[in-house]
Amino acid sequence: MKRALLAASLLLIAACSGPKRTSVSDMERGSQPTPSNKEEKPQPEKKPEVVEGPTKQPEPEKKPEVKAAQVKRGKLEDPAEPEQKRALDIIERVTGLKFKTPIPVYIYTPEDLTEEMKDWGDGYVPENVMGFYRPDTKTFYLVPKVAGNNRSFGLRVHEATHALQDQHFDLIKLHESVKTSDADDALTALIEGHAVQVMIDGLSDLSPHVAKIAEVREPSDKHNPNAWSTVFYYAMGAKFVQHLLKNAEGYPGVHKAFGRVPVSSEQILHPEKYLGELDLPHKITPDFDAIKAELPEGWKVKDVDTLGEWQTRLWIMTSEAAYSAAADAAAGWGGDFEITLVRDDKPQAWLKLRITSWDSESEADEFCEALALMGTTVHYTQDGDKVLIVSSSEPLGTLPCNKLERAMGKSKFE
Numbered sequence: 001m002k003r004a005l006l007a008a009s010l011l012l013i014a015a016c017s018g019p020k021r022t023s024v025s026d027m028e029r030g031s032q033p034t035p036s037n038k039e040e041k042p043q044p045e046k047k048p049e050v051v052e053g054p055t056k057q058p059e060p061e062k063k064p065e066v067k068a069a070q071v072k073r074g075k076l077e078d079p080a081e082p083e084q085k086r087a088l089d090i091i092e093r094v095t096g097l098k099f100k101t102p103i104p105v106y107i108y109t110p111e112d113l114t115e116e117m118k119d120w121g122d123g124y125v126p127e128n129v130m131g132f133y134r135p136d137t138k139t140f141y142l143v144p145k146v147a148g149n150n151r152s153f154g155l156r157v158h159e160a161t162h163a164l165q166d167q168h169f170d171l172i173k174l175h176e177s178v179k180t181s182d183a184d185d186a187l188t189a190l191i192e193g194h195a196v197q198v199m200i201d202g203l204s205d206l207s208p209h210v211a212k213i214a215e216v217r218e219p220s221d222k223h224n225p226n227a228w229s230t231v232f233y234y235a236m237g238a239k240f241v242q243h244l245l246k247n248a249e250g251y252p253g254v255h256k257a258f259g260r261v262p263v264s265s266e267q268i269l270h271p272e273k274y275l276g277e278l279d280l281p282h283k284i285t286p287d288f289d290a291i292k293a294e295l296p297e298g299w300k301v302k303d304v305d306t307l308g309e310w311q312t313r314l315w316i317m318t319s320e321a322a323y324s325a326a327a328d329a330a331a332g333w334g335g336d337f338e339i340t341l342v343r344d345d346k347p348q349a350w351l352k353l354r355i356t357s358w359d360s361e362s363e364a365d366e367f368c369e370a371l372a373l374m375g376t377t378v379h380y381t382q383d384g385d386k387v388l389i390v391s392s393s394e395p396l397g398t399l400p401c402n403k404l405e406r407a408m409g410k411s412k413f414e
């Protein structure tokens with residue numbers, strides 16, 4: 001279930017629906033992007049300048065093919081809308097790729113857009129969503145001119161870039177191809193980083209501040225992983241794309257990355273591990289029989305995952321005491337395997353067994369120093385360049401942590 005929810009929410013992000021959508025919101029707001037500051041986001045009560053769709057009816061022969069049921073509230077924008085044509089021209093000029101089919105654009109009020117989004121997926125609706133592209137309907141849903149012409153034009157360019165990605169690289173297939181949170185993070189950073197960089201390259205004459213979207217800044221809500229995730233997908237994703245632009249033959253090199261996606265957030269954070277000597281995560285295969293033999297009765301495996309360097313860093317950053325050590329502590333990440341267990345008799349209870357391996361024993365030492373700063377919320381054992389961690393909703397003293405960690409150490413590391 002967790003994986004499914006995560007995939008859905010990441011797909012929303014990838015589709016640029018606006019979950020904690022710092023960059024786009026900032027772009028809409030003006031020239032001083034400050035990641036994830038809720039207070040500064042456009043307020044819902046602000047009405048857009050245009051609350052009704054365009055009065056001109058679309059010409060029938062140009063009407064894009066969309067099933068009516070997929071768009072419940074919006075109004076189809078005139079396919080000849082000059083703003084849309086200008087956006088597509090800019091994207092084609094910057095990327096060198098051509099749109100294969102027209103993108104239906106539906107015009108919404110902010111309230112209707114929120115309702116439309118509730119019907120999509122699991123009901124999750126991010127704050128202040130002003131536009132999104134849905135790969136499954138190939139349609140672009142937009143609240144136009146909500147925050148000034150230049151800013152809404154930037155949103156249009158960003159979302160239309162997702163449509164271009166979808167037409168050339170198939171976003172749904174790409175998301176289905178990844179199996180772990182870490183791989184999803186890497187893919188999403190590529191998708192968002194590309195769309196951000198196209199905006200920067202296409203709009204910097206019009207709005208010089210747009211380049212600030214790629215600046216990595218500490219969010220005001222710095223212990224909140226969601227606030228940092230926005231920075232990762234947009235700013236760090238754009239930095240990754242900039243690295244490819246510079247070192248991999250410009251946009252054709254960036255587009256090749258959609259055919260050979262970065263496999264881990266580690267490669268986004270350290271692009272040289274993608275382009276240079278490929279640094280692949282260690283493959284970890286737990287000995288489930290050994291682990292099950294040590295488990296107290298009632299626990300059953302619910303989910304397995306790989307968190308990656310980025311989420312490992314985020315996890316450390318949730319701790320006030322370990323915050324400033326997080327980036328360095330996570331940087332030696334080599335691989336991880338997380339097993340989540342639950343109980344039928346206690347629905348809220350959870351147990352996480354995290355098997356991690358590090359680039360060297362000293363990198364593992366550094367990680368353990370950060371864990372020590374985090375206090376007694378986790379139990380861990382270091383075994384050379386491996387660190388085995390138990391965390392739970394239940395008091396750790398009631399669990400056989402040492403025995404579990406010994407069993408976790410029997411994993412196969414490749």
Ligand SMILES: [Zn+2]
Binds near residue numbers: 015159195
């Ligand atoms: Zn986006």
